[in-house]
Amino acid sequence: MKFPALDLAPALARCLADVWAASAWPQPGLLLPVPSSPQRLRDRGYNQAWEIARRLARRLRCDADARLLLRIKDTPHQLAFPPERRAANVRGAFAVEPTRRAELRGREVTLVDDVMTTDATAVEMAEVLRQAGAAQVNVWVLARTPAPGG
Numbered sequence: 385m386k387f388p389a390l391d392l393a394p395a396l397a398r399c400l401a402d403v404w405a406a407s408a409w410p411q412p413g414l415l416l417p418v419p420s421s422p423q424r425l426r427d428r429g430y431n432q433a434w435e436i437a438r439r440l441a442r443r444l445r446c447d448a449d450a451r452l453l454l455r456i457k458d459t460p461h462q463l464a465f466p467p468e469r470r471a472a473n474v475r476g477a478f479a480v481e482p483t484r485r486a487e488l489r490g491r492e493v494t495l496v497d498d499v500m501t502t503d504a505t506a507v508e509m510a511e512v513l514r515q516a517g518a519a520q521v522n523v524w525v526l527a528r529t530p531a532p533g534g
Contacts, residue, residue, distance in 0.1 A: 390435060396498065396526055397439035404444065404524075412522065413492035415441045415448040416513075418505065419478065421458035436526070437496040452487065453495075453509060454479050470504035478509050480516040489517035500525040 441448030
């Protein structure tokens, strides 16, 4: 089944660009979408985070790359787990493309995603990127789900 909202990607990228323009945030160095597993990519037909990130990069005149950070383990959706088990669900699920690790050395990286349920996925990716040499990792998301029970 294809995700029906691909046509929203330009507007969502524009929203992030507008927030950035109104902020005091520095120019992002490199935008990386949260990677999808091959199975989810086949099911959906595209990676929604990449569709937003590549359009955002054009607007902000910065680099974006969908092949530097990889999802190496397909994991169940985070919503299937209670908050205390979500970090374990994504542990070991991401890696930096081994032949490209040097591209991260000393760089500021901004992860882009549409929705954050908890910060477990972002924390795991940020740790992988820092271990590969990224100097700083920021996370930009369009929406954050409410905490369970509140």
